[in-house]
Amino acid sequence: MISLKESLGKVTIVDFWASWCGPCRQENPNVVALYNELHGKGLNIIGVSLDKDAKAWKDAIAKDKLTWNQVSNLKFWDEPIAAQYNVQSIPATFILDASGKVVAKDLRGAELRAKILELLAK
Structure with a gap:
């Protein structure tokens, strides 16, 4: 159990994905490289699996070397967090600023790297 508020950094990516x-x-691999480069500067990622x-799911996390927090209710398209964000297809990413406001998506x-760098510079 993790709290989004507790997980907020300067910038947070909420990444909706699935092993399939x-x-x-x-x-x-792009997201892993971004995280490895910028986590120390305030980037957080929360993975939400469908x-x-x-x-x-766990095999994919290990194989892809996803070291950030991962959550799933194992409910496929009935994932409540996906419903909350109105996710209709994946991959879907939401970029949140330090206050938790969605400032960009998908x-x-x-493009993702440039936006994260811009937000971290604020």
């Missing part, structure tokens, strides 16, 4: 989502898994198989690769 090819595009999600393809983006993970998996329904705990073993597949950025990937270089």
Whole structure:
């Protein structure tokens, strides 16, 4: 059990993904590199999985080297956190500022990195 408020840094990415989502898994190396580079400067990430198989989910976390907090109710598309954010497809990312306000969403690769750097500079 983790609290979003307790997990907020200067910038937080809420990343909706699943072990069975090819595009999600393809983006993970970029997110890992970003986290490794910028976590010390205030970047936090919370992974929210839409998996329904705990073993597949945990295996994907280990294989992709996702070292940040991960949560899942193992309810597939009925994931309550996804409903709260109105997630209709994955991958879906929400970038939150230090106050927890959503300031951008669904950025990937270089666009995601640029936005995180911009927010961390504030």
